[in-house]
Amino acid sequence: MASSSRFLSRLATFLLLFLGSLSTWADQGRELFEDRCASCHSIGGGDGSGPDLQGATTRRPAEWLLRIILEPDKLSADKDPVQGKLVTQFGYEMPSQDLAQAEAQAILAYLGSATGAGAGAKAGSDSEAMETMASPELIAAGRAFFTGSRALSKGGAPCLSCHAFAALGSAGGHVSVADLGQSYQRMGDRGMKGALATLSFPTMKGIFADRPLSEEEISALLAIFKDSVADKDSVAGISPSLVFPLAGGGVFALLLLVLAIIKRRIS
Secondary structure, rough: OOOHHHHHHHHHHHHHHHHHHHHHHHHHHHHHHHHHOOOOOOOOEEEEEOOOOOHHHHOHHHHHHHHHHHOOHHHHHOOOOHHHHHHHHHHHOOOOOOOOOHHHHHHHHHHHOOOOHHHHHHHHHHHHHHOOOOHHHHHHHHHHHHHHHOOOOOOOOOOHHHHHHHHHEEOOOOOOEEEEHHHHHHHHHHEEEEEEHHOOOOHHHOOOOOOOOOOOOOOHHHHHHHHHHHHOOEOOEOOOHHHHHHHHHHHHHHHHHHHHHHHEEEE
16 A cells, blocks of 8 residues: 555656646747747738648647758758648748757647647737828838838848839839738738848848847838728829729710810800
């Protein structure tokens, strides 16, 4: 009996230590997730510039999840069909985060332990808070930052040096084929803000490693992207609210012209 009691006591101690280590591991994963992943991904808050990761550990094998975290480029090179669908859906391959295997496993432990309720609610409230008001002043600042007529505060290269933006009539520097107006339409306010905050894409990582964009710069750039989407709802650059008044004015002018011609012929 005494040996049995000692065994049970040791087993209970081992289980407590094991559960405690899992909790610590999940906490480390949460910190890593918030630092490296949350700008593009939510847990229950919907897709951003990357997919919503709620339930990811039940939908995909752990080995596959580790690969997409640690070596997304190799997964693409192997023509993985799931990776291919994600690249098609979101428009780009997930950038490598230069994580160690233990760090990636900690993130998976956090994803497996997260219920998604709190994370989803946070993502939703962040999304509302991120909604950018495209004021004329902010749009003007965004154009200046994009083209480089106003320097970025940390000395990073202007967007125009790499990216096209059809709304500004810019073909870009041809380093990237991505038109940022189209990227914004796909990602939305929250997703694009996350992308601008991290700039963790392969080409940009080296350029902006020590030159992150400020909140003001991000907001200004978001404003021009948002404004470009609003412009698509216009007719030849005319606001939808002006289409019918202008059309009515055109019809009225045409009637006056017809009446003038008829009057001249009668007289």
